[in-house]
Amino acid sequence: MATIKRALKTKPNNEGFYPIVFRVYHDGKSAEIYSKIYIDKNDWDTSNNIVKRNNSNYKNINSFLNKIQGELNDIINKLEATGKEYWAIDVKNEYSRLIESEKKIAVNENVDFIEFLDGCIKRQSPGNGKVTRDTKNFLIRFSGKRLPVYKIDGDFVKEFHDFVKKTSTSDGSTRMRSFKARFNELKELGLATDRNPFTSIKIKQKRTQSLIALSNDEIEKLKGFEYNKYPDLKLSYITFMFSYYALGINFKDVIKLKYSNIKRDKISYIRSKTGKLIEIPRLPEIEPYLELINNYPKENNDYVFPYLLKRHDTDNRIFNRGNKLITVFNNNLKKIATLAKIESNLTTYVARHSASNKLYNTKVPIEVIKDLLGHDSVKTTEGYIKSLQTSQTQEIIKGIL
Structure with a gap:
């Protein structure tokens, strides 16, 4: 049996x-x-x-x-x-x-959707939890502190959508996408019938930005940047170059990097976005930037970089700190790009894009790039690389036709 x-x-x-x-x-x-x-x-x-x-x-x-x-x-x-x-x-x-x-049989839809959202917030990452909490607060303002699932029909969704647009500074598409995703999750749990009340509205899809990778010439300009002349930009410059030679480690992972993550021949860390263990080789090119950062005074000596202080002792505090820092970091990168005469829009993710593009162009197998980037599948990496190649092609032909 x-x-x-x-x-x-x-x-x-x-x-x-x-x-x-x-x-x-x-x-x-x-x-x-x-x-x-x-x-x-x-x-x-x-x-x-x-x-x-x-x-x-x-x-x-x-x-x-x-x-x-x-x-x-x-x-x-x-x-x-x-x-x-x-x-x-x-x-x-x-x-x-x-x-x-x-799927054709009705289920008991007396489950409180607001209570369900509270459970989602507790198990989500700080970023996703923030969006869900914001959606929940708007639903409470619109319909009260209890929302039985059976009340969520096409009319309710349409009226809520109108309410969000009227009371939001944006079009409210992020909240509506969150609302729809959590409702679908409820269906998967068998706590709502297999129906789609969201057909009564059109939700704008999240815009995907073109991925930017630096050219070899731009990377050389960055390597020659005289950072000692600009003390206010020095830390941002070191961070970007470290990220590039660490094969595209994300900024929010850089700030959480501890000395215990730095091994003799590799760097190991858990990627915040996916929770996956990433191991990358400790390249010789990274050593000068590690030496520079080691000389920075730090309040919390566990961390390689001086961004996190002792009071940043919870996931939420680290997340909020990262959000504040990333704005300053990107502004500094724009100043560096201007001073270094780099035309590309320099942002935190450009280091990651540039590293992966360089690996691909030097014939590193796509499976290896997948592991270094922390992607779950080769298809994700192929799409990532394809977007980079398309962006480069657009830049090449921009001034020709």
Whole structure:
């Protein structure tokens, strides 16, 4: 008879959360079924294969997982009762058919959407949590402190959209995208029917900016920049060059870099955006900038760079500090670009783009670039490189036609 085991996958999504799956084993074969639920790996009880109490939605999630397990057991019992041979994949296929039929059946939609958002905020990264909290506050202003899911229909969404546009300094598209994403997450948990109340409005998609990579000539100009003449720009210059030679480490990861991350032959760190461990070679070119930064006085000597102070002792405080610093950093980079006679728009991400573009153009395998950038798949890296190549092509032909 087939057996079922719950598990947490070892590979996270782009937000750093891990999917819960069910594995069906039968006659030496197995099949994997995604529950469509993603959690922080610290919220998973590996002994009992359930979500821990420290996850604010643990009751709903565990109840949903038990429901899936019960359905899979029912399917196995029915297949066994036929007396015919079956495989693990047959269990998965039967479950897929069941899910399709269940989409047509209404669920109890008395769940409080505001309470659900509170749970989302607790498990999200500071950046995503800030957007969700802002969306929640607008929903409370519009409809009160309790919002049963059944009230979220096309009319509600349209009226809320109008309210957001009238009371926001922007068009409110970020809040509406957040609202829609959290509603879809609720559907995945089986706490809302499979419907789309957002068809009554048009939400602007997040604009993607063209990726900029410095040319070899511009990189040489930067290397020759006389930073000692400009004390106010010196730290920003060192940070940018360190980021470039550290193969594009993000600014928010640079400020959190500790001496314990710097090894004899490599630099190891956890990328904030994905939660993935990144290991990059400690190139000889990085040494002069490490030496320069080591001479800076620091309030918190654990960190390589002097950006974080002792009071920045929580994730939220570090996140907020990073947001404030990045504005100053980008402004300084613009001044450096002007002084160095660099036409490209110098920003924090240009170091990352330039490093990855240089690697690609020197024939480094795309799989290696993927690992160095911390991407989850080669497709993401290919899209990244393609965008860089397109931007360069546009710059080349701009003055020709």
